[in-house]
Amino acid sequence: MVASSSVKEVQAAEIGLKVFPNPVRDVIRLQTNADAEMETVYIYDLNGRLVKAHSNIHSSQVSLPKNNLTAGFYLMQVRTKDKLVQTQIIVQD
Numbered sequence: 001m002v003a004s005s006s007v008k009e010v011q012a013a014e015i016g017l018k019v020f021p022n023p024v025r026d027v028i029r030l031q032t033n034a035d036a037e038m039e040t041v042y043i044y045d046l047n048g049r050l051v052k053a054h055s056n057i058h059s060s061q062v063s064l065p066k067n068n069l070t071a072g073f074y075l076m077q078v079r080t081k082d083k084l085v086q087t088q089i090i091v092q093d
Contacts, residue, residue, distance in 0.1 A: 009084045017078055023090040028064045030078065038062060042077045043069070043089070066091060 012018075016033035032038055037060050043052035051074070054064055071093045078085045 007079065007082055007084050009086065012085050012087055015078075015080055015083055015085060017085050017087070019076070019087060019089060023092045024066055024069075025092050026066055028066065028089065030062050030064070032060045032078070032080065034060050036060065036080045036083065038078055038080060040077075040079045042079075044075045044077070046073055046075070 015036035016031070018031045020029050020031075030038065030041065038057045039055070040057065041052075041054045041062070041064065042050055045051050051069065052064070052067070054062070069091045071091055074089050074091060076087050076089050078087070
């Protein structure tokens with residue numbers, strides 16, 4: 001029998017999520033509480049298409065290059081072992 005893992009959607013403050021700078025020009029920096037290590041970060045465009053995925057992070061701090069994200073608004077999902085935070089980021093050229 002396979003145990004299902006339950007992921008609970010929470011507010012950013014519950015895991016201490018900080019996203020900076022926002023608006024983003026070159027690098028997106030994320031930080032969480034030490035006891036809430038990020039596992040994955042997904043970035044979606046406003047049409048719901050996944051445009052950037054980072055997995056196996058296992059850290060409370062990460063820097064992600066903007067790469068080929070064009071200027072605009074994006075939705076970002078940050079997942080820890082058992083929590084999910086959704087937030088919006090703005091990318092500038």
